[in-house]
Amino acid sequence: MPERSTIYEVARRSGVSTATVSRVMGNGTGFSEATRAKVLAAAAELDWFPSGTARSLASRRNGIVGLLFPDFGSSDDVDVESPLYVDQVIRGAESAATADGDAVLIAATRGASGRALALSVASKCDGLVVVARALSEADIATLAQRLPVVVLSDQVGRRAHVDAVGVDNRSGVRDLVRHLTGVHGYTDLAFVGGPADSPDSIERFAAYREGLAAAGLPAPRQPDADGRFTEGGGARAVEELLDHRTAAGHPAPQAIVCGNDEMAIGALGVLALRHVAVPDRVAVTGFDDLAIARHVRPALTTVAQPIREIGAEAVRTVIARLADGDAERRSVVLTTRLVLRGSCGCAYGHAHDDDRTGHRQAPQVGSRG
Amino acid sequence: MPERSTIYEVARRSGVSTATVSRVMGNGTGFSEATRAKVLAAAAELDWFPSGTARSLASRRNGIVGLLFPDFGSSDDVDVESPLYVDQVIRGAESAATADGDAVLIAATRGASGRALALSVASKCDGLVVVARALSEADIATLAQRLPVVVLSDQVGRRAHVDAVGVDNRSGVRDLVRHLTGVHGYTDLAFVGGPADSPDSIERFAAYREGLAAAGLPAPRQPDADGRFTEGGGARAVEELLDHRTAAGHPAPQAIVCGNDEMAIGALGVLALRHVAVPDRVAVTGFDDLAIARHVRPALTTVAQPIREIGAEAVRTVIARLADGDAERRSVVLTTRLVLRGSCGCAYGHAHDDDRTGHRQAPQVGSRG
DNA sequence: CTTAAGTACGTAAGCGCTTACGTGACGTGG
DNA sequence: CCACGTCACGTAAGCGCTTACGTACTTAAG
Numbered sequence: 001m002p003e004r005s006t007i008y009e010v011a012r013r014s015g016v017s018t019a020t021v022s023r024v025m026g027n028g029t030g031f032s033e034a035t036r037a038k039v040l041a042a043a044a045e046l047d048w049f050p051s052g053t054a055r056s057l058a059s060r061r062n063g064i065v066g067l068l069f070p071d072f073g074s075s076d077d078v079d080v081e082s083p084l085y086v087d088q089v090i091r092g093a094e095s096a097a098t099a100d101g102d103a104v105l106i107a108a109t110r111g112a113s114g115r116a117l118a119l120s121v122a123s124k125c126d127g128l129v130v131v132a133r134a135l136s137e138a139d140i141a142t143l144a145q146r147l148p149v150v151v152l153s154d155q156v157g158r159r160a161h162v163d164a165v166g167v168d169n170r171s172g173v174r175d176l177v178r179h180l181t182g183v184h185g186y187t188d189l190a191f192v193g194g195p196a197d198s199p200d201s202i203e204r205f206a207a208y209r210e211g212l213a214a215a216g217l218p219a220p221r222q223p224d225a226d227g228r229f230t231e232g233g234g235a236r237a238v239e240e241l242l243d244h245r246t247a248a249g250h251p252a253p254q255a256i257v258c259g260n261d262e263m264a265i266g267a268l269g270v271l272a273l274r275h276v277a278v279p280d281r282v283a284v285t286g287f288d289d290l291a292i293a294r295h296v297r298p299a300l301t302t303v304a305q306p307i308r309e310i311g312a313e314a315v316r317t318v319i320a321r322l323a324d325g326d327a328e329r330r331s332v333v334l335t336t337r338l339v340l341r342g343s344c345g346c347a348y349g350h351a352h353d354d355d356r357t358g359h360r361q362a363p364q365v366g367s368r369g
Numbered sequence: 370m371p372e373r374s375t376i377y378e379v380a381r382r383s384g385v386s387t388a389t390v391s392r393v394m395g396n397g398t399g400f401s402e403a404t405r406a407k408v409l410a411a412a413a414e415l416d417w418f419p420s421g422t423a424r425s426l427a428s429r430r431n432g433i434v435g436l437l438f439p440d441f442g443s444s445d446d447v448d449v450e451s452p453l454y455v456d457q458v459i460r461g462a463e464s465a466a467t468a469d470g471d472a473v474l475i476a477a478t479r480g481a482s483g484r485a486l487a488l489s490v491a492s493k494c495d496g497l498v499v500v501a502r503a504l505s506e507a508d509i510a511t512l513a514q515r516l517p518v519v520v521l522s523d524q525v526g527r528r529a530h531v532d533a534v535g536v537d538n539r540s541g542v543r544d545l546v547r548h549l550t551g552v553h554g555y556t557d558l559a560f561v562g563g564p565a566d567s568p569d570s571i572e573r574f575a576a577y578r579e580g581l582a583a584a585g586l587p588a589p590r591q592p593d594a595d596g597r598f599t600e601g602g603g604a605r606a607v608e609e610l611l612d613h614r615t616a617a618g619h620p621a622p623q624a625i626v627c628g629n630d631e632m633a634i635g636a637l638g639v640l641a642l643r644h645v646a647v648p649d650r651v652a653v654t655g656f657d658d659l660a661i662a663r664h665v666r667p668a669l670t671t672v673a674q675p676i677r678e679i680g681a682e683a684v685r686t687v688i689a690r691l692a693d694g695d696a697e698r699r700s701v702v703l704t705t706r707l708v709l710r711g712s713c714g715c716a717y718g719h720a721h722d723d724d725r726t727g728h729r730q731a732p733q734v735g736s737r738g
Numbered sequence: 739c740t741t742a743a744g745t746a747c748g749t750a751a752g753c754g755c756t757t758a759c760g761t762g763a764c765g766t767g768g
Numbered sequence: 769c770c771a772c773g774t775c776a777c778g779t780a781a782g783c784g785c786t787t788a789c790g791t792a793c794t795t796a797a798g
Contacts, residue, residue: 004515006784017748022786030746047514052492053431054784056422057753064474064493071464084660087456094475095440103476103490105433106463121472123421124433145416146373265664291453295634297666375754386778391756399776423754426783 005046014042025050063102065318066125067093067311068118070134071108084262084290085307086131089152092311093129100319102126109134122147127318129311132199148321150314154199163321163330165314169200169287170207172303172336176257176285177211179338184345186254186283192237192267193223194259201229201259204287208257224253227263234263235270242274252282255344261286261293264300268343279345289339298342305336374415383411394419432471434687435494436462436680437487439503440477453631453659454676455500458521461680462498469688471495478503491516496687498680501568517690519683523568532690532699534683538569538656539576541672541705545626545654546580548707553714555623555652561606561636562592563628570598570628573656577626593622596632603632604639611643621651624713630655630662630671637665637712648714658708667711674705 011018016035023030024039031039043049056062069086090106097104107121118139122128127148130140140162143149150163180186191208194201201223209219225237242252258264264286271278278284278298286293289304313332321327340346380387385404392399393408400408412418425431438455459475466473476490487508491497496517499509509531512518519532549555560577563570570592578588594606611621627633633655640647647653647667655662658673682701690696709715 004784008784018785019749019787020747023747026786032746035746047511049488049492049515051426051784052489052494053422053425054753055492055786057420057426057755058784058786060753060786062422062493063489066472083456083460087453087460090459090475091456094477098476098479098486101489103435103474103493105472105474106459107467107472108463110467117467119418120421120432120470123418123424124431124472125421142416146418292661292664295661295665373754377754387755388757388779389777392777395756401776404776420754423783424756426785427754427756429756429783 004051005048007048007050010039010042010046010048013046014038022050061126061322062124064105064125065093065097065102065315066105066107066121066128067131068121068128068134069106069108069131071110084292085260085288088307089131089311089314092308092313093315094311095308096312096315096319100315102315102319104315115139118143127322129314129318133195133197148318148325150317150321152310152314161329163317163332165310165317165332165334167305167310167334167336169203169305169336170210172287172305172338173204173207173257174211174214175338176301176303177208177215179340180255180257180283180285180344181211181215181217184255184283187217188251188253189217189255189257190224190241190253191220192225192227192234192241192256192258192263194227194229194263196226198229204259223259227258227266229260229262231262231266231269234258234266236266237263238267238270242270242276252276255283255285258284258286261288261290261300261302264302264343265292265296268296268298268300279343283344285344293339294341296343301341301344301346302339303336304339306334309334373420374417376417376419379408379411379415379417382415383407391419395424430495430691431493433474433494434462434466434471434684435474435476435490435497436500437490437497437503438475438477438500440479453661454629454657457676458500458680458683461677461682462684463680464677465681465684465688469684471684471688473684484508487512496691498683498687502564502566517687517694519686519690521679521683530698532686532701534679534686534701534703536674536679536703536705538572538674538705539579541656541674541707542573542576542626543580543583544707545670545672546577546584548709549624549626549652549654549713550580550584550586553624553652556586557620557622558586558624558626559593559610559622560589561594561596561603561610561625561627561632563596563598563632565595567598573628592628596627596635598629598631600631600635600638603627603635605635606632607636607639611639611645621645624652624654627653627655630657630659630669633669633671633712634661634665637667637669648712652714653712655712662708663710665712670710670713670715671708672705673708675703678703 007018007021011021014021016039020031020035021039024036052062067090069089090104093104105121105125107117109117114135118135122143125147128143129150129152132151132153140149140151144162150165153166154164180189189212191205193205205223212219225241227234227237238256245252256267258267264284267284268278271282271284276282284300286300286302288307289302293300293302313334317330317332376387376390380390383390385408389400389404390408393405421431436459438458459473462473474490474494476486478486483504487504491512494516497512498519498521501520501522509518509520513531519534522535523533549558558581560574562574574592581588594610596603596606607625614621625636627636633653636653637647640651640653645651655669655671657676658671662669662671682703686699686701
């Protein structure tokens with residue numbers, strides 16, 4: 001790389017002070033049109049543009065918001081946990097940040113390396129978005145006293161001094177269970193959960209139980225199987241579920257409610273291998289409404305959540321907090337939506353059916369969640 | 370946010386100079402164990418960790434590599450172009466960066482806003498990865514004289530002073546066409562291309578022509594249709610293709626070779642709607658081997674490319690260049706691999722078949738590619 | 739003509755670190 | 769006992785910007 005020029009050279013070359021150069025490149029007031037032209041010309045001649053780093057140090061803002069997410073890929077071998085979810089969050093975050101002139105710095109916490117990585121990232125950002133399970137409570141607390149932190153998909157409202165963005169898992173799952181029990185009349189359901197420490201998984205299971213209770217059906221204390229939120233895990237969970245039932249002399253459940261789409265897809269695979277007809281013999285549902293959900297056969301009935309919007313809203317929340325550090329603590333809860341396709345027993349068999357969906361509500365924003 | 374403490378307070382509190390604090394927090398030599406403990410204790414008491422920004426300015430390195438990618442989402446309405454491809458690149462980049470203690474700053478260039486965004490991002494990074502079509506040649510040149518730039522999936526070796534990472538599109542597509550013509554005996558093929566300015570699309574079409582020529586078949590000058598790399602675009606392209614053929618009194622082609630998986634999936638949808646049996650009446654193939662390719666029915670025959678690895682390799686190349694700016698220009702070409710599934714006419718009908726694949730070669734790294 | 743309010747700058751003091759260079763203490767070989 | 773190398777630090781000069789403050793000049797009101 002050639003020697004970089006600095007604001008001093010630009011200032012000298014255009015016959016003004018560095019302050020004026022800075023003003024021209026920055027906020028845009030306090031100089032005449034003629035001066036502006038001179039400065040821009042000098043900058044262009046030298047191929048110069050201001051150093052973001054120096055700018056950040058002087059102005060105490062660098063226009064970077066960090067995004068920390070968990071990556072279980074390496075520890076979980078083939079069953080890479082839903083990169084799709086995080087990918088969507090990333091894209092949403094990026095678009096909200098770019099819309100504001102900021103950029104997103106991403107880093108995955110892998111197991112124990114969390115704290116050091118988090119500090120390193122935090123030291124380079126104005127604010128931070130932390131996806132659930134990426135960081136311990138203690139680490140979040142440490143960071144939160146240095147910069148604005150927004151937590152994603154965690155039990156909204158649990159923490160003091162930390163903003164949160166999440167979705168209404170409960171009403172989505174309740175609608176789903178009501179549909180399964182009410183419309184299809186299933187009475188024998190099973191739930192395949194995600195990791196036991198996943199707030200989303202916990203909430204979804206709780207809502208599943210509420211749904212069963214509301215239908216007058218008995219509800220188990222624990223998920224019937226743990227699919228770890230992965231396709232492979234879901235497949236294994238369903239295999240065990242089926243084997244257990246068989247061993248106990250029971251038939252397969254009428255419906256398998258999965259904690260996310262990936263596990264549901266794993267379930268579909270196992271059921272196909274075992275020649276169990278879906279949805280005729282067993283219905284299967286997911287959660288997320290990933291793009292893939294409409295492409296599997298039968299197409300997956302699921303609960304849609306606005307994943308990109310979660311990422312976007314998180315970044316907006318960080319930016320808002322940056323603008324007003326004393327604002328009241330903020331909890332955003334985005335709504336979910338039941339998406340009916342073939343796998344629950346609704347009209348199926350056609351490729352590229354229009355989805356039949358529940359109604360959509362406006363997002364709700366509240367404080368003290 | 371409370372007032373942040375600085376290295377000065379930590380130094381005073383631990384009874385050493387700021388230089389020593391810096392040494393303890395940084396490179397890790399030039400102090401005794403006792404001193405180290407004192408400094409760390411003071412830092413912990415004050416909840417202090419060094420400012421990445423200040424550190425960057427002083428050390429002329431910030432451990433951030435930027436990733437610029439095009440986002441055609443907004444301009445293309447429903448047909449968001451393959452976010453999946455970029456998502457994978459991002460994840461690959463992230464993992465390579467994290468492995469090196471760096472982080473990745475991402476930003477999407479949307480249409481004309483490109484240059485300003487690029488400068489803003491570049492000013493915050495040590496080096497830059499630019500996905501094909503994210504930036505103009507001129508802008509890349511400007512940036513390249515300030516920091517290391519690596520271009521992705523572009524015609525490898527075209528630019529001076531800019532490293533590149535790409536895949537061997539040609540051999541993948543040639544293998545594919547040989548399979549289609551040789552094994553299945555198809556003689557009437559059609560090609561659905563991506564955007565005319567996409568280097569990948571151009572290369573794949575060129576290889577398609579070579580494949581046809583090698584089989585002694587006539588090759589068109591242009592792709593038979595343009596599907597813009599999107600699912601919706603692919604669907605429309607195939608509709609037009611079919612209608613054209615019908616209008617001209619010709620039958621549908623025996624095989625439709627699509628420039629990427631998403632268009633192939635769109636094709637599958639249209640063919641299903643029109644009750645054209647795949648692969649019995651028309652075979653369909655893609656390119657990329659996205660996760661979804663194995664889930665559609667029939668499962669998609671496609672050419673796999675190591676997308677994550679592309680992102681990872683790009684970051685590694687940036688880092689290498691940072692370490693040795695005078696090293697020879699570097700071009701990395703990763704290999705592709707034919708993945709045979711049902712949609713080309715090979716064994717089909719089972720869910721979760723094992724894929725049958727071509728052989729895998731070691732990646733080739735060369736210079737002056 | 740005087741005064742007050744702008745406007746268009748320039749001066750220079752940082753922002754919070756890193757690091758080249760210097761210093762003193764200590765050990766070691768001759 | 770001295771010269772010299774090593775180690776553990778301290779001193780202080782930046783890194784390349786932003787911005788509070790000050791100054792000179794212009795304009796308009798009184």
